[in-house]
Amino acid sequence: MNPVTVKNISRKFGKLEALKEISFEANQGEIFGIIGPDGAGKTTLFRILTTLLLADTGEAAVDGFDIVRDYKQIRKRIGYMPGRFSLYQDLTVEENLSVFATVFETTVEKNYDLIKDIYQQIEPFKNRRAGALSGGMKQKLALCCALIHKPSVLFLDEPTTGVDPISRKDLWDMLIRLKKENITILVSTPYMDEAGLCDRIALIQEGRFLKIDTPAELTRKFDKILWAVQSNAMSKLLADLRNHEKVQTCFAFGETHHITMDDSSLTIIELQKYLSRLGHTDIEIRPIVASVEDCFMNLTAKESEK
């Protein structure tokens, strides 16, 4: 049996449907990413799977145990790092770690190997109060605390939100190392560029999974023609591209704009001429491979057409 199996989970808060018929399975030792914006339902799903909240309908099992009937078993077996900082601010780094170890009836020494790589980075500050740590170090300590009892499934709810790009990369390096210990990791993030680091991802929007796939397959299945366009006047270019009848969508993507088209009736040369006529210079147009962010936007646009 897979370590996480979810069948038709739904949950309402008053009239708001936070989760609608969510189903998926995560495999042993897999990093399964749940990718979507704030308010999409990521935290609600995590709270249900960690037995902190009941679903209205549907069923799920974690590590072979039912999330309702066997909640006590599940709590012993999983690690959970909630989105908001979960540590005791007035205890030191070392004290936080030993509190978590004691609660789970183990010792820091017993599973030290598992956290060693991460803990060594914060060890110089072991006598500092957790509340006085920088954002990146807090995340590292929280991860150590979630791992100290060697969980079989690790739930990380937005571990990188509001964290700078360097600390984000550090954290992902650690997750990839943990995978080798055969720990199954469920991780949520609003950063689309982190999706590529997961084995499989689910794109979530307004309480529904739009797609579950490997990042490579997801981007390969992108069903539109996609070009990157640049010129000397990027702000005007956005409007001019949107006004072209054959261009379906146009969005800024860093130093280029990405445009999508349904068919291949427009050629690069034609578009180049069109833009030149409108006064653009230094025009560059090239076909590109879709990113996860392109896919997400394409899927959400389709949803809103329905």
Added chain:
Amino acid sequence: MNVITAENLTKSFGSFTAVDHISFEVAQGEIFGFLGANGAGKTTAIRMLCGLSKPTSGKGYVAGFDIRKQPEQIKANIGYLSQKFALYEDLKVWENIRLYAGIYGIPEKKIGDRIDEILTRLGFENEKEVLVKALPLGWKQKLSFSVAIVHEPRIVFLDEPTSGVDPATRRQFWELIYDAADRGITVFVTTHYMDEAEYCNRVSIMVDGKIQALDTPKNLKKQFEAGNMDEVFHQLARKARLNGD
């Protein structure tokens, strides 16, 4: 013309120097990206520029006012938006605009027109009477921005305005930023999305309290021989980490 000038601006907390002699200028209508790792000193610097915290040493002028001596005039001439919405959930869309227009001292006679103008710009004509708590997250964020600049300030400070927002809304938000800059409002913005750094006219990167790089994204990429702003950022911030964290 410069609307922000910082000369050796410094802030110390005890023996810790959070902001260490930073100097820069921002021109009218410019979109200025203020980047840095967590704990690099960005928030402390912004608080000084907004007149909320007095510098330990150095000088700063915002919208022509001295940040040491004229914090109240500064507050009246700037807009500010952070990740957390400053909207009142139990008020309607138009009531929120009305409230902030009053707080920022817009004359009574002009408020009606201003409300209509904002609703049109956002395409919210049909949501005028809707309670803010019923709006989707992305719409709230766009409304927050419009409310932060309801008094057409000379400068608006945006502190990670797009954190956690969905990809389409994130881009629509940047189009609002462009629109404000076109109207002459200077935009001072922080972000952890490196693609957004590309949308700024100029970008500064703060490391351990100091500004380590300041130029257009194009020149920074050339200077650091990097393919994109993400690489530029990594090169600078990694260096800091090696020097001890």
